[in-house]
Amino acid sequence: MPNLAPPITTVRHALNYRRQLQELEPDVTFLMSLYLHPSITPETVKDAKGAGITGIKSYPHGVTTHSDQGVMSYEEFYPVFEAMERENMILNIHGELPPSAGEDITVLSAEEAFLPTFLDLHHRFPKLRIILEHCTSAAAIKAVNSCGPNVAATITSHHLFMIVDDWAGDPHCFCKPVAKLPSDRRALLEAAVSGDPKFFLGTDSAPHPAVSKRADKYAAGVFTQPHAVGLVIDALEQGIYTGVLKADDVTKEKLEGFLSGHGRAFYGVTDDRHEKIVLKRSGVRIAKSLRSDDGTVEVVPFRRDKLTWHVEWQRT
Amino acid sequence: MPNLAPPITTVRHALNYRRQLQELEPDVTFLMSLYLHPSITPETVKDAKGAGITGIKSYPHGVTTHSDQGVMSYEEFYPVFEAMERENMILNIHGELPPSAGEDITVLSAEEAFLPTFLDLHHRFPKLRIILEHCTSAAAIKAVNSCGPNVAATITSHHLFMIVDDWAGDPHCFCKPVAKLPSDRRALLEAAVSGDPKFFLGTDSAPHPAVSKRADKYAAGVFTQPHAVGLVIDALEQGIYTGVLKADDVTKEKLEGFLSGHGRAFYGVTDDRHEKIVLKRSGVRIAKSLRSDDGTVEVVPFRRDKLTWHVEWQRT
Numbered sequence: 001m002p003n004l005a006p007p008i009t010t011v012r013h014a015l016n017y018r019r020q021l022q023e024l025e026p027d028v029t030f031l032m033s034l035y036l037h038p039s040i041t042p043e044t045v046k047d048a049k050g051a052g053i054t055g056i057k058s059y060p061h062g063v064t065t066h067s068d069q070g071v072m073s074y075e076e077f078y079p080v081f082e083a084m085e086r087e088n089m090i091l092n093i094h095g096e097l098p099p100s101a102g103e104d105i106t107v108l109s110a111e112e113a114f115l116p117t118f119l120d121l122h123h124r125f126p127k128l129r130i131i132l133e134h135c136t137s138a139a140a141i142k143a144v145n146s147c148g149p150n151v152a153a154t155i156t157s158h159h160l161f162m163i164v165d166d167w168a169g170d171p172h173c174f175c176k177p178v179a180k181l182p183s184d185r186r187a188l189l190e191a192a193v194s195g196d197p198k199f200f201l202g203t204d205s206a207p208h209p210a211v212s213k214r215a216d217k218y219a220a221g222v223f224t225q226p227h228a229v230g231l232v233i234d235a236l237e238q239g240i241y242t243g244v245l246k247a248d249d250v251t252k253e254k255l256e257g258f259l260s261g262h263g264r265a266f267y268g269v270t271d272d273r274h275e276k277i278v279l280k281r282s283g284v285r286i287a288k289s290l291r292s293d294d295g296t297v298e299v300v301p302f303r304r305d306k307l308t309w310h311v312e313w314q315r316t
Numbered sequence: 317m318p319n320l321a322p323p324i325t326t327v328r329h330a331l332n333y334r335r336q337l338q339e340l341e342p343d344v345t346f347l348m349s350l351y352l353h354p355s356i357t358p359e360t361v362k363d364a365k366g367a368g369i370t371g372i373k374s375y376p377h378g379v380t381t382h383s384d385q386g387v388m389s390y391e392e393f394y395p396v397f398e399a400m401e402r403e404n405m406i407l408n409i410h411g412e413l414p415p416s417a418g419e420d421i422t423v424l425s426a427e428e429a430f431l432p433t434f435l436d437l438h439h440r441f442p443k444l445r446i447i448l449e450h451c452t453s454a455a456a457i458k459a460v461n462s463c464g465p466n467v468a469a470t471i472t473s474h475h476l477f478m479i480v481d482d483w484a485g486d487p488h489c490f491c492k493p494v495a496k497l498p499s500d501r502r503a504l505l506e507a508a509v510s511g512d513p514k515f516f517l518g519t520d521s522a523p524h525p526a527v528s529k530r531a532d533k534y535a536a537g538v539f540t541q542p543h544a545v546g547l548v549i550d551a552l553e554q555g556i557y558t559g560v561l562k563a564d565d566v567t568k569e570k571l572e573g574f575l576s577g578h579g580r581a582f583y584g585v586t587d588d589r590h591e592k593i594v595l596k597r598s599g600v601r602i603a604k605s606l607r608s609d610d611g612t613v614e615v616v617p618f619r620r621d622k623l624t625w626h627v628e629w630q631r632t
Contacts, residue, residue: 099481106479106480107481108480163422164423168423169487169535170532170534181422182422216616218485
């Protein structure tokens with residue numbers, strides 16, 4: 001996620017950031033992206049591709065954390081998108097129209113209101129690989145389904161759980177895009193177990209300090225690490241329990257696709273690690289609260305103090 | 317508001333509570349109401365009327381503060397409503413269906429989903445005086461308009477300001493019923509200046525301690541005292557500024573009706589105080605935060621640190 005402060009808008013910044021991440025987690029493969037910004041040119045795209053950067057992420061102006069330098073209008077970026085199409089890079093989109101775009105756009109309608117722009121981009125750049133990130137609505141699922149195979153969407157573990165009632169009164173459930181209606185959650189659950197390679201997990205996990213959550217104006221973001229995979233299984237179980245899904249809908253193959261296979265295929269990342277995960281039911285209780293090693297920063301995880309599936313890593 | 321802990325379900329409790337309030341504010345006329353509860357019988361209604369109690373308020377189960385003893389179904393109360401109709405008492409309704417009533421009912425649809433129940437009550441008890449309290453939706457305004465003259469609705473000063481985006485991320489703007497869409501706010505603003513005696517101000521001001529707002533699960537309620545009247549004027553000004561209202565829509569007569577005349581008329585309270593208020597523009601800044609006299613309790617008011625109209629009381 002390139003929405004740091006300052007945003008990651010240069011190849012050098014992205015590579016420095018990857019180096020920092022790699023030092024923390026040497027065994028993880030990080031796919032880097034730039035922040036779509038007026039300083040990015042077709043040349044930047046070419047350089048980025050050459051340096052192994054995977055994508056560019058677009059944050060419409062003012063819709064989420066550190067989006068104050070985000071996109072006001074896409075037209076100025078058409079040459080960048082052309083270059084991305086040519087270089088086979090991925091355009092990652094936070095798909096919401098900003099509130100300023102019209103007085104009737106609210107946090108509830110901002111994603112659906114963005115879909116015509118999204119579809120227009122797909123029609124203008126039909127070979128550009130686009131991911132509609134952390135989509136939250138039945139309308140978004142339908143729009144993504146109407147596109148060609150080079151357009152996909154990610155779904156977070158928390159959006160598989162939540163509706164508007166969950167974040168009404170709970171800052172730890174508040175994120176952008178916000179969770180919407182039961183009908184939207186149903187569409188997300190159905191997409192997650194559809195087996196369709198267009199849909200895969202994208203956690204969008206954001207560890208905001210608890211002090212910025214228990215506040216007069218609180219930050220948007222939900223922290224689902226390190227239980228993101230377990231949470232997906234919990235959400236599907238809840239989907240079965242509430243009659244939205246049938247138990248038969250959830251197969252090992254579909255889970256493997258949603259959790260890793262579809263994403264790998266879309267990003268063109270091969271699986272050469274010979275690892276698998278084993279899921280064990282109700283193995284672990286999510287912490288009520290987490291603290292940084294030095295004790296100064298507290299973060300409250302999603303579904304604090306609830307049981308979740310235990311995930312065990314195995315070499316194969 | 318009888319939703320104290322424990323709720324006010326007896327005449328004796330209501331009279332004690334009135335005495336306490338009267339000691340704090342000897343010059344205010346308090347109109348008392350009971351909490352609709354299985355212990356209330358047609359005899360309670362008769363006693364209440366005799367003791368000068370004005371109404372009975374219904375809180376559907378689980379929709380707001382201290383509503384855990386609220387109504388599950390209205391049918392058991394039909395004899396109570398018959399007695400209220402006979403005694404000319406007012407049924408004050410918090411008009412939301414509880415979430416348990418159906419999985420597709422959310423905080424956004426709970427009021428609209430309640431309207432068929434509301435209209436059914438009006439048709440069963442056509443002379444029962446009913447107030448749909450703190451209504452928040454265009455659908456509610458329409459429903460109240462479709463009823464006879466003994467059905468009215470109150471509108472709060474904060475709902476004249478807010479939409480869903482205002483409480484998304486701000487616990488001090490979160491109340492039940494929640495603020496909804498721009499189209500709903502438009503309908504409320506139009507009703508407030510319609511001059512229609514069915515609509516009048518009901519502040520529903522709730523001073524929750526700030527610690528219960530800056531919290532992992534925060535309380536519902538917005539604190540608009542002591543600026544409720546100034547806030548109404550601010551909201552109408554904002555309505556004019558954003559093109560929802562025309563300046564000509566807001567006359568002194570309509571304001572007088574919305575702020576006091578319509579409510580007085582509906583409650584049958586005569587105006588024998590010979591007082592008036594004079595409104596002065598931008599006279600006062602709302603506090604960032606308020607503290608109880610002993611300093612132990614902090615409350616954050618609505619539109620903290622914003623300018624509002626100054627209200628001056630005058631004897632006539």
